Structure formats: C-alpha cells, structure tokens
Amino acid sequence: MTTAALREGFEKADREKRFVALSSVLAAVFLTAMKVAVGVSTGSIGILAEAAHSSLDLVAAVVTLWAVRAAGRPADPEHTYGHGKIENLSALFETALLLLTCLWIVYESIERLFFHPAHVEPTAWAFAVMAISIVVDVSRSRALARTAKKYGSQALEADALHFSTDVWSSAVVLLGLALVVVSQRTGVAWLAKADAVAALVVAAIVVVLSLNLGRKSIDDLVDAVPVGLKERLVAAARVPGVVDVPALRVRRTGPHAFVDATLTVGRHVAFERAHEIADAAEAELKRLLPGADVVAHVEPVSEGNEGLLATTRLLAARHGLGAHAIRTHGTDGNVSMELHLEVDEQLTVREAHDVVSVFEEDLRRAAPEVAHVVSHIEPVGETTAVRKTAPADDAPVRSELDRLRAERGPSFRPEGLAVRRGEDGLFVSFSLPVPGDLSVGEAHALSDEVERELKRRLGGGRVVIHVEPREE
Numbered sequence: 369m370t371t372a373a374l375r376e377g378f379e380k381a382d383r384e385k386r387f388v389a390l391s392s393v394l395a396a397v398f399l400t401a402m403k404v405a406v407g408v409s410t411g412s413i414g415i416l417a418e419a420a421h422s423s424l425d426l427v428a429a430v431v432t433l434w435a436v437r438a439a440g441r442p443a444d445p446e447h448t449y450g451h452g453k454i455e456n457l458s459a460l461f462e463t464a465l466l467l468l469t470c471l472w473i474v475y476e477s478i479e480r481l482f483f484h485p486a487h488v489e490p491t492a493w494a495f496a497v498m499a500i501s502i503v504v505d506v507s508r509s510r511a512l513a514r515t516a517k518k519y520g521s522q523a524l525e526a527d528a529l530h531f532s533t534d535v536w537s538s539a540v541v542l543l544g545l546a547l548v549v550v551s552q553r554t555g556v557a558w559l560a561k562a563d564a565v566a567a568l569v570v571a572a573i574v575v576v577l578s579l580n581l582g583r584k585s586i587d588d589l590v591d592a593v594p595v596g597l598k599e600r601l602v603a604a605a606r607v608p609g610v611v612d613v614p615a616l617r618v619r620r621t622g623p624h625a626f627v628d629a630t631l632t633v634g635r636h637v638a639f640e641r642a643h644e645i646a647d648a649a650e651a652e653l654k655r656l657l658p659g660a661d662v663v664a665h666v667e668p669v670s671e672g673n674e675g676l677l678a679t680t681r682l683l684a685a686r687h688g689l690g691a692h693a694i695r696t697h698g699t700d701g702n703v704s705m706e707l708h709l710e711v712d713e714q715l716t717v718r719e720a721h722d723v724v725s726v727f728e729e730d731l732r733r734a735a736p737e738v739a740h741v742v743s744h745i746e747p748v749g750e751t752t753a754v755r756k757t758a759p760a761d762d763a764p765v766r767s768e769l770d771r772l773r774a775e776r777g778p779s780f781r782p783e784g785l786a787v788r789r790g791e792d793g794l795f796v797s798f799s800l801p802v803p804g805d806l807s808v809g810e811a812h813a814l815s816d817e818v819e820r821e822l823k824r825r826l827g828g829g830r831v832v833i834h835v836e837p838r839e840e
Contacts, residue, residue, distance in 0.1 A: 635668035794829035804837035
C-alpha cells in the first residue's frame with residue numbers, strides 16, 4: 369500500500385472517530401437534560417441517579433472527543449510511538465468519573481432506604497424519559513462499539529460502555545418505577561423503596577463494568593500483554609527459515625499495536641533471503657494483529673548440521689573473501705584443507721597474505737579438527753575479470769568434440785559452442801546436456817573429465833562447460 373493510500377486511510381478513520389464521538393456528546397447532552405427535568409419533577413432517586421450517570425457520560429463524551437482528536441496526531445520527535453496512549457488515559461479518566469458517580473448513588477440510596485425516605489411520583493413522563501433513554505443509548509452504544517472495534521479505539525470503547533451500561537441501568541430504573549406504582553395501588557409499603565434499590569443495582573452494574581474497563585486501560589498504559597498473545601505471536605513468527613524467536617515484545621498505544629521481534633536464521637542464508645524471511649514473519653504477525661507496526665530483527669546463528677565446508681565458506685565471507693575449490697584430506701581430528709580464496713585485486717601481496725592469515729587462524733578456532741590449511745590466493749575485480757578476445761575459428765574444436773562423441777556415444781551432444789582467442793590462448797565454452805536425475809557431483813565430475821581431455825587435445829586454453837538437464 370502506498371504512503372498516500374495509508375495517509376488517506378488514517379484521515380478517513382480520524383473523521384469517522386471524530387464524528388461518532390461528537391454524536392456521543394450531543395446524545396449525552398439530550399439525555400442528561402431530559403433525565404434531570406423528569407427526575408426533579410418526580411422525585412425519583414433512580415432517575416436522578418441516571419441523570420447523574422448521564423452527566424458524567426457527557427463529561428466523558430467530551431473527554432473522548434478531545435482524546436480522539438489528540439490521539440489522531442502523527443508521531444513526532446517527542447512522541448515516536450505517536451499519541452495513541454491519550455485514548456488509554458481518557459478511558460481511565462472516564463472510569464474514575466463513573467466510580468465517583470457510583471459512590472454518590474450508593475450514598476443517596478442508603479439515605480432513602482434507612483434514614484430519610486422520599487416520595488416518588490412515577491408519572492407517565494418518568495416512564496417515557498427512561499424508554500427514550502434506552503432507545504438513544506442502544507443506538508449510540510452500537511455506533512460507538514462498531515467504530516471502536518473497527519479502529520481499535522479504547523476511548524470510543526469506553527464511551528460505548530457508558531451508553532451500554534445506561535441501557536441496563538435504565539431498564540432497572542423502569543422496573544423500580546413500576547414497583548412503586550404497584551406499591552401505591554396495592555398498599556404494599558416496602559415496594560415503595562424499590563426505586564432506591566434500583567439505584568443501588570445501577571451502581572453495582574456500573575462499578576463492575578468500570579473496574580473491568582479501568583483494568584484494561586491500566587494494562588495498556590503499562591504495556592501488559594494479554595494472556596496467550598505472546599505465545600501466538602511467537603508461533604506465527606516461526607515461518608520457514610526461522611530457527612528461533614528468542615525475543616518478542618508487544619505494546620499498544622491507543623488503537624495501534626507495536627511488535628518488535630528478534631528472529632534467528634542460519635548464518636549460511638544470504639542477506640536477500642534473510643530479508644525475505646523477515647518479510648514473511650512480519651506478514652504473519654500483521655495477520656494476527658491487523659494494522660500493527662511490526663519490526664523484525666534478523667540475527668545469524670550456527671546450526672548444528674552446518675558442516676565443515678559451510679563453516680569455511682561462511683567464515684571466508686565474514687572476512688570479505690570468496691572461497692571455492694575446497695578440498696579436505698584426512699580424518700576427523702586431523703584434517704588438512706586446500707582451498708582457493710578470492711581477494712581484492714588492488715591489495716598488495718603482504719596485505720592479501722595478512723587477510724588470509726587471519727582467516728586461517730579463525731578457521732582453526734572455529735573448526736579445531738582442521739590441523740593444516742593451504743590457501744591459494746586469487747585476485748578478483750574488474751581488471752582481473754576483463755579479457756580482450758576476438759572470435760576464432762571453431763573448426764579444430766568442433767573436430768575434437770566430434771571425436772569425443774564418437775568415443776563416448778550418441779548421448780554426448782555438446783551444444784552452443786563458442787570459441788574466442790586472447791592473449792592467454794583459446795577460450796572455449798559450450799553446454800553439455802546430461803540426464804536430469806544425475807547428481808550435481810556426478811555431473812561436475814563428468815564435465816571435469818571432458819574439460820581435461822579437451823584441454824589435452826587442444827594443447828591448453830580455458831574450457832567452460834555448462835551442464836543442463838537433457839530433454840528425454
């Protein structure tokens with residue numbers, strides 16, 4: 369996805385979050401005013417408790433609107449992870465407001481139950497306002513929850529919780545008012561206290577939900593990881609090519625998640641391939657945590673089945689040398705090695721010898737079984753690689769190849785012969801089809817044998833043979 373597309377996506381999310389937060393503020397203003405008016409006129413502590421709850425919802429909705437706007441600002445030099453944690457602070461603040469409201473509701477309810485009973489007038493307006501409140505709360509809580517889930521906004525999630533708790537608490541208040549009506553008509557005195565009991569039930573509901581939200585907000589502020597999430601992320605990061613995941617950290621900043629993972633790969637893996645492995649691991653982590661900012665750090669490690677040849681090549685590469693034509697003699701514990709090492713052609717003999725000597729010392733430390741090393745130094749570079757040649761008559765070479773075919777049989781069919789002559793003699797190259805199921809070692813031995821024989825017959829020169837699978 370392009371940078372412009374990402375920016376457009378962020379702007380769209382910001383607009384949606386602001387709109388739903390603003391609508392939450394307007395709904396809270398409407399509900400608070402309506403409940404206060406009806407609560408005062410009826411004397412219902414249950415409705416007044418709901419009005420207090422809604423007034424706190426109004427404050428919380430305003431804080432949420434501010435938090436959503438502030439958290440949407442991009443990262444800057446002082447806030448490299450962005451401003452997302454403002455949403456977590458907003459949710460924690462809303463939790464504190466709700467708990468304070470609950471303390472007041474509990475105090476007033478106990479006063480009316482045991483010390484100063486109050487008369488409640490359950491009018492039709494009282495029932496109407498609570499019914500309207502439920503309809504508005506259901507609508508807003510769904511819209512807030514949908515947007516919060518879509519964009520991972522904890523501030524909107526807290527606001528949605530406020531409105532959803534209003535749905536249940538309003539239903540409880542309605543039940544309390546209905547029981548008061550029953551008390552007035554039946555003369556059962558204790559039912560008249562149902563309004564205060566309903567307020568206590570409202571407070572209990574809000575306390576439980578608020579504590580859950582507060583705990584979640586604190587967990588995000590202190591970068592707590594949900595149980596089992598790290599294990600699932602580690603398992604997802606073990607894509608093919610990854611040896612281990614020794615370290616993985618997760619943190620959430622508002623709606624955004626950040627994952628830092630350390631992956632180990634075999635040290636024989638090429639840089640480009642290691643990058644591809646890291647990309648694959650990052651893709652799997654993002655699949656598990658959509659929208660997450662994932663950084664995968666790759667470290668090379670030695671695998672148990674690496675072998676002496678792989679160790680030699682990797683160690684040579686670490687010293688900036690190319691290694692080929694590696695041959696070993698002897699048995700475990702007393703091995704002699706011969707190899708060709710490619711060094712920069714610009715080095716002097718002394719400089720090249722020093723580089724190779726350091727490599728040989730490191731090789732003996734890494735592979736104690738190697739007792740003796742003989743290194744043939746080869747220069748590599750633009751000057752060394754360039755040869756001035758010109759097309760040459762290929763008839764003599766073609767004749768020798770025809771003789772070899774007569775000796776080896778019809779399966780010997782050289783193709784694409786090219787012959788050039790330079791200061792160093794003839795340069796001959798061609799392709800040699802071989803059975804596709806032949807091992808690389810067997811194919812190389814065959815081409816080696818043909819190369820030596822052709823050089824002998826031509827009196828020297830350079831012969832390069834490309835083996836390829838034969839079409840049966």
